[in-house]
Amino acid sequence: MSKSIYEPLTESSAVALAVRLGIFPEGTPLTCREIGDGNLNLVFRIVDQRTGKGIVIKQALPYAKVVGESWPLTLKRAIIESNALRTFASYVPQYVPTVYYSDESLAITVMEDLSHLQIARKGLIEGKTFPLLSEHIGEFIAKTLFYTSDFGMNQQQKKQLVQQFVNPELCKITEDLVFTDPFFDHETNNFEPELRHDVEALWNDETLHLETAKLKRKFLTEADALIHGDLHTGSIFASDTETKIIDPEFAFYGPFGFDIGQFFANLLLNALSRKEHEQAPILYHIEKTWDVFSTVFSRLWEQHNVEPYAKTNGWLQDILHTIFVDAVGFAGCEVIRRTIGLAHVADLDGISDKQRRLEAKRRALQLGRALILHRYSLRSAQHILATFAQTS
């Protein structure tokens, strides 16, 4: 096929493309709908009306719509996303959609239709618990981190992969929106006026600034492993039996603890939105994620570590401890930015009773701050839950 020129797809040109790619035979009765919910990308679902079987085409837009305005955003993130999904699939095919095709100039990924599953955030808000969610996410993170790190792959090849996943523009979004803006009086922030007093306390908290500066530096500099980079509960499709991770356009070589931290944070935000007697299954997921992650990572370390120092007493324990401490800190940043930064979560914003909503948001700010400041003294997932319980 000749090199394609970028143009945003429409429902009809998406169908034509799927036929041209030979995904459906000519003459198949197809329906197509744009189902994307984001501000950055188009997502088309194309279904064969006779069999009900479909595919999804995700296409990056050259700009991001943000509060009515738009800023240019590289199309390269589409090929990063396709390549990350393929790399993850080589280790854990059961946890990602199959990629059928990608085209860098069209900025598209053609992939498995996951419409039989539900976005985890939506389900969790409806009160579902997805009993296997943490087991699956723990295994997904352990395997993808280990096998793309200097412990699990050829260390020269790893440097090639680092180059393939250089993703400065998308990283900059995280550096600003997760690690910087919420901690200063910045125009991207967005919070209810009743919270101003609590928010200003964060902006004036020099100790908090010092600790977030350290976490931001880790994100800027540590190239441990290929991380997803946006692993919140809106990037996870789930059911009672299956889990699939989507949307790794922020993927890059980053610190081990980042994905775990974002996942923890979004579970905590959901728990904050629930009545106390409905929180247990969500808090269980935090413990279980860490339990499975550390067990699988340790097993891989013992069986497949390529690093000559692997058997050195204390090295694995030291790495696991650092991952945990960092994850707790990253979780704190994510909890805060989802409460007062540019991009909120429906878990909190959707609480209709204003007093309950404000109270949940105040608890979120208190929790985020405590996770960042006390991360070195939290030794286990149970300590995260204790910190959660202490916020009021």
Ligand code: ADP
């Ligand atoms: P964005 O980067 O814009 O957030 P996502 O990859 O998260 O895009 O996709 C946006 C939405 O499109 C998802 O929340 C989901 O509803 C739908 N979607 C994305 N990928 C698939 C898929 N493979 N199968 C079914 N629906 C999908």
Ligand code: MG
């Ligand atoms: Mg989205």
Ligand code: MG
């Ligand atoms: Mg998304």
Ligand code: MG
């Ligand atoms: Mg995305």
